[in-house]
Amino acid sequence: xxxxxxxxxxQVMNALSLGMSLFVIAAGLTLIFGVLRIVNxxxxxxxxxxxxxxxxxxxxxxxxxxxxxxxVAGAGLGMGLIAFLIERFLLTRLYDKDPMLQxxxxxxxxxxxxxxxxxxxxxxxxxxxxxxxLSGAVNLGLTYYxxxxxxxxxxxxxxxxxxxxxxxxxxxGRIARAARLDREMLSALGVDVNLVYAAVFVVGSMLxxxxxALAAPRSAVDxxxxxxxxxxxxxxxxxxxxxxxxxxxxxxxxxxxLTIFGSFYLQxxxxxxxxxxxxxxxxLRPWGLFxxxxxxxx
Amino acid sequence: xxxxxxxRVCAAIAGAISLAAPARAxxxxxxxxxxxxxxxxxxxxxxxxxxxxxxxxQINAVGGIKGRKLEILLRDxxxxxxxxxxxxxxxxxxxxxxxxxGPATSAxxxxxxxLAKTEHIVNISPSAKTEAITGSKLHEYIFQLAPTTDVxxxxxxGVLNKIGAKSVCFTGFDYAYTQDWFKAxxxxxxxxxxxxxxLVPLNTTDYSTVIGQLIAxxxxxxxxxxxxxxxxxxxxxxxxxxxxxxxxxLWGANTGDYAVAKALGPDFPExxxxxxxxxxxxxxxxxHAKYQAALAQLQGRKETDMWPITGYNAVNFLAAAIExxxxxxxxxxxxxxxxxxxxxxxxxxxxxxxxxRANSPEFYGQVNxxxxxxVKRMSPYELVK
Numbered sequence: 200x201x202x203x204x205x206x207x208x209x210q211v212m213n214a215l216s217l218g219m220s221l222f223v224i225a226a227g228l229t230l231i232f233g234v235l236r237i238v239n240x241x242x243x244x245x246x247x248x249x250x251x252x253x254x255x256x257x258x259x260x261x262x263x264x265x266x267x268x269x270x271v272a273g274a275g276l277g278m279g280l281i282a283f284l285i286e287r288f289l290l291t292r293l294y295d296k297d298p299m300l301q302x303x304x305x306x307x308x309x310x311x312x313x314x315x316x317x318x319x320x321x322x323x324x325x326x327x328x329x330x331x332x333l334s335g336a337v338n339l340g341l342t343y344y345x346x347x348x349x350x351x352x353x354x355x356x357x358x359x360x361x362x363x364x365x366x367x368x369x370x371x372g373r374i375a376r377a378a379r380l381d382r383e384m385l386s387a388l389g390v391d392v393n394l395v396y397a398a399v400f401v402v403g404s405m406l407x408x409x410x411x412a413l414a415a416p417r418s419a420v421d422x423x424x425x426x427x428x429x430x431x432x433x434x435x436x437x438x439x440x441x442x443x444x445x446x447x448x449x450x451x452x453x454x455x456x457l458t459i460f461g462s463f464y465l466q467x468x469x470x471x472x473x474x475x476x477x478x479x480x481x482x483l484r485p486w487g488l489f490x491x492x493x494x495x496x497x
Numbered sequence: 498x499x500x501x502x503x504x505r506v507c508a509a510i511a512g513a514i515s516l517a518a519p520a521r522a523x524x525x526x527x528x529x530x531x532x533x534x535x536x537x538x539x540x541x542x543x544x545x546x547x548x549x550x551x552x553x554x555q556i557n558a559v560g561g562i563k564g565r566k567l568e569i570l571l572r573d574x575x576x577x578x579x580x581x582x583x584x585x586x587x588x589x590x591x592x593x594x595x596x597x598x599g600p601a602t603s604a605x606x607x608x609x610x611x612l613a614k615t616e617h618i619v620n621i622s623p624s625a626k627t628e629a630i631t632g633s634k635l636h637e638y639i640f641q642l643a644p645t646t647d648v649x650x651x652x653x654x655g656v657l658n659k660i661g662a663k664s665v666c667f668t669g670f671d672y673a674y675t676q677d678w679f680k681a682x683x684x685x686x687x688x689x690x691x692x693x694x695x696l697v698p699l700n701t702t703d704y705s706t707v708i709g710q711l712i713a714x715x716x717x718x719x720x721x722x723x724x725x726x727x728x729x730x731x732x733x734x735x736x737x738x739x740x741x742x743x744x745x746x747l748w749g750a751n752t753g754d755y756a757v758a759k760a761l762g763p764d765f766p767e768x769x770x771x772x773x774x775x776x777x778x779x780x781x782x783x784x785h786a787k788y789q790a791a792l793a794q795l796q797g798r799k800e801t802d803m804w805p806i807t808g809y810n811a812v813n814f815l816a817a818a819i820e821x822x823x824x825x826x827x828x829x830x831x832x833x834x835x836x837x838x839x840x841x842x843x844x845x846x847x848x849x850x851x852x853x854r855a856n857s858p859e860f861y862g863q864v865n866x867x868x869x870x871x872v873k874r875m876s877p878y879e880l881v882k
Contacts, residue, residue: 216705324759326760335737424537
């Protein structure tokens with residue numbers, strides 16, 4: 200069937216689109232780890248909260264273009280505020296403590312947020328429609344392709360570029376990179392490191408929530424959505440290298456292609472394939488494709 | 498230091514759990530209920546649980562069974578066989594439960610049934626459909642109320658013939674229910690052609706590949722089993738490719754229910770053939786009207802969902818059997834259940850003495866927009882027994 204160029208083209212586009220939508224979420228996870236050295240188990244829960252916040256905004260403003268983009272913005276801002284409070288009141292107490300406590304805390308946040316979501320929104324299934332401007336399909340010459348998936352495909356590289364630019368080319372980025380290398384020295388130089396940490400955690404969490412809002416028109420908004428996405432995110436950042444932005448980008452593309460073409464050739468065995476690939480890459484490069492060991496980094 | 502810290506956390510959690518265990522009245526009949534309470538299928542657990550509560554409230558309101566009230570002990574199955582078995586073990590050993598209703602799905606129900614067999618606990622499976630539960634895995638203590646996949650298969654082929662399907666392709670989550678239902682359809686579909694089977698892992702989030710395969714297939718009808726959030730995601734991803742314009746759809750896994758139709762709203766594909774174990778707009782009998790009114794009050798909305806009737810019937814079977822047996826001894830109750838008939842909201846329902854199956858009736862119909870209804874629903878529909 201893949202011998203048909205149109206089918207092959209659609210599947211390649213599907214793989215790119217899936218990879219890019221996963222990248223937006225995984226980028227937040229890797230950003231937080233890169234600077235704060237925290238593996239945030241609650242990242243999937245942040246994604247879920249984002250989708251629910253977007254749902255509420257869309258319910259309020261209606262299934263319009265404005266409603267949808269307000270929903271995406273609302274998801275980012277709302278989750279950003281929650282993340283700020285989590286960082287200021289909880290995480291900040293644990294930075295120089297046992298990493299085990301940080302894991303316990305983020306794991307506890309998963310359970311708290313899951314129950315909070317059920318208390319606020321109930322256990323019903325919800326759904327957000329594709330915004331009118333992005334529904335339907337566009338003619339790409341070879342064939343028609345869903346507009347919304349094209350939108351996700353284009354958005355991924357834009358987010359990647361914005362993050363790269365922010366980290367590599369701005370003063371704030373330089374400070375964040377310095378905070379990763381030597382927190383105490385940076386503090387001694389008069390930089391408010393606490394603020395840097397808070398800002399990075401908020402931005403990373405906002406990416407999860409925006410990813411959740413953007414995923415909503417292609418999936419259900421339901422209480423189980425966090426568990427599914429967090430596994431994909433971890434696979435991406437592990438194969439790409441924890442803390443590496445370019446690694447997440449490449450990892451997301453690899454997972455996108457593996458999911459789409461794997462489910463074609465392997466059907467229900469595709470889940471095994473993604474884990475097998477993760478093991479394979481870790482044997483070859485224990486720090487992931489673009490990761491560095493702690494020794495190298497210092 | 499680390500080990501001490503972890504031990505302290507564990508101790509604190511253990512303390513909190515033991516404090517949370519509520520004090521219980523002495524002489525109640527305890528019913529263990531194992532359902533999905535968290536995760537994507539929580540709405541199913543909520544629904545079945547509502548039915549259980551309604552039946553228990555009604556029975557307790559008239560004094561219980563021979564003066565003994567019923568007490569519900571609800572546990573989360575988390576859609577995982579291991580979690581379900583752990584919950585069942587705890588209910589049996591710690592709470593002394595002799596009757597278990599649930600779990601809700603085929604895989605988890607099979608797992609708990611194995612435990613019921615060795616522990617001699619009466620286990621009523623309210624909603625799981627795989628025929629293995631009372632087929633190859635049948636034992637003395639398991640009873641299955643939902644129509645089994647082989648019965649569903651025959652009913653579904655009836656729909657396929659009615660809509661003039663010539664060639665069918667199959668898609669769905671890869672699990673026991675899908676495999677058994679498809680097997681039953683294929684065994685009964687006669688001259689209708691099988692154009693291929695395209696399965697995805699349970700709880701997939703991306704359906705692009707399978708949608709591409711379905712569109713490329715020559716079939717005129719798609720038979721599918723994705724449910725809940727999976728169906729919602731599948732529909733929203735398939736619609737822009739025009740899948741619903743070119744092919745007819747027959748969907749299993751109770752897609753004729755309120756929950757998914759409400760969530761999808763206008764995005765629900767027009768004209769899907771589906772089934773549901775109950776519908777709030779059925780006006781065929783007084784018994785159903787009475788049941789539906791009570792349920793609507795409990796759920797706080799007029800449009801009740803289809804799951805409660807499964808839990809409601811399960812409790813009423815159990816209560817009737819305990820009453821008939823004159824004791825809560827699991828062996829006596831099991832014997833009483835065989836061949837027992839109750840008046841369900843959809844008419845008399847009997848557990849077959851040999852097969853342990855009730856094969857409850859279901860509504861079949863085509864989901865369409867209906868004037869005056871806020872959500873799409875089956876119209877026309879028929880009650881298939």
